[in-house]
Amino acid sequence: xxxxxxxxxxxxxxxxxxxxxxxxxxxxxxxxxxxxxxxxxxxxxxxxxxxxxxxxxxxxxxxxxxxxxxxxxxxxxxxxxxxxxxxxxxxxxxxxxxxxxxxxxxxxxxxxxxxxxxxxxxxxxxxxxxxxxxxxxxxxxxxxxxxxxxxxxxxxxxxxxxxxxxxxxxxxxxxxxxxxxxxxxxxxxxxxxxxxxxxxxxxxxxxxxxxxxxxxxxxxxxxxxxxxxxxxxxxxxxxxxxxxxxx
Numbered sequence: 113x114x115x116x117x118x119x120x121x122x123x124x125x126x127x128x129x130x131x132x133x134x135x136x137x138x139x140x141x142x143x144x145x146x147x148x149x150x151x152x153x154x155x156x157x158x159x160x161x162x163x164x165x166x167x168x169x170x171x172x173x174x175x176x177x178x179x180x181x182x183x184x185x186x187x188x189x190x191x192x193x194x195x196x197x198x199x200x201x202x203x204x205x206x207x208x209x210x211x212x213x214x215x216x217x218x219x220x221x222x223x224x225x226x227x228x229x230x231x232x233x234x235x236x237x238x239x240x241x242x243x244x245x246x247x248x249x250x251x252x253x254x255x256x257x258x259x260x261x262x263x264x265x266x267x268x269x270x271x272x273x274x275x276x277x278x279x280x281x282x283x284x285x286x287x288x289x290x291x292x293x294x295x296x297x298x299x300x301x302x303x304x305x306x307x308x309x310x311x312x313x314x315x316x317x318x319x320x321x322x323x324x325x326x327x328x329x330x331x332x333x334x335x336x337x338x339x340x341x342x343x344x345x346x347x348x349x350x351x352x353x354x355x356x357x358x359x
Contacts, residue, residue: 134174136333137239140167145216145241152212164201172198172220178338179222186342188349189358190222190234197221216240222345224356230259233356235345239332249332251341252324253348254294255355266355267303267316274312280354285347290323294351321355323348 144163148156157164179192191197199219205211217240224233235253242248255266270277280286281293296318302308306316315321331340353359 132170132174134171134178134335134338136335136337137171138167138333141171142241142245142247142329144168145218145247146245148214149216149241152214152216154213157214168201168218172218175220175337179341182338182342183222186346188342188345189224189353190345191225192222196223224352224358227356228262231262231356232256232258233352233358235341235348235352237327237332237341239329247329247332249327249329250324251327251344252290252322253345253352254296254320254322256320256322258320263319265357266321267306269354269357270312270315271306271310274310274315277312277315277354280350283347283350286323286351289325289344289347291325292323294318294321294323296320296322323351 140163144160144167147160151157173194176192176194176197179190179197182188183190183192197220199215199221201215203210203213203215205213217238219236219238221237222235227233233253233255235251236256237249237251239247239249255262258266287293294315296315297320298314299317299319301317302310302313303316306313310316325344327340327344331337334340350359
């Protein structure tokens with residue numbers, strides 16, 4: 113006698129109605145993004161709004177819900193909710209020469225909680241159309257474009273406890289996933305207040321602190337994406353907590 117398949121329960125996020133279980137993105141997701149890239153205008157978008165909602169917005173909401181559940185179960189100190197994790201598809205074109213109204217890439221962030229208004233540290237997944245029908249995927253984390261006070265505090269942590277920073281940056285579990293370790297845009301000269309011969313001079317010159325790893329189109333189309341992301345987040349947590357001062 114055949115057994116009845118049990119439906120996966122819906123997940124309720126803060127400030128949101130229940131969302132469907134994450135089943136993966138699909139070729140229709142990428143087809144929509146490629147179409148939007150070629151026709152970045154309001155009439156085209158409105159004509160394809162149903163595709164946006166069905167193949168892009170809803171799977172993204174489901175992923176945020178799935179990650180919220182994963183973080184709770186695994187006691188991972190990251191935030192995953194609709195208000196803070198999902199980017200709007202509308203571009204802010206007020207001060208941009210490019211007046212294209214919509215973003216053609218998807219970005220989802222999982223930040224650390226309880227940071228200041230001008231502070232952010234966390235993990236980021238993004239993908240955008242590439243070539244004629246392919247997609248480029250990014251997953252990484254750290255601190256991107258910090259405010260001057262925040263940047264100063266990160267540099268002070270590295271300078272004060274460089275041995276600990278170097279230990280985390282060289283850890284096998286971290287380098288196995290993030291082979292280049294921490295990278296970032298760099299100053300040409302040492303910032304004021306630090307010696308040129310400081311053992312962490314390379315990192316003290318950084319203007320941001322990032323690390324990245326690979327993620328494939330196949331992986332983001334899989335229902336197992338939340339588990340894949342968890343496996344990539346865990347080895348990055350010690351560095352994220354150190355940089356943010358939450359270690």
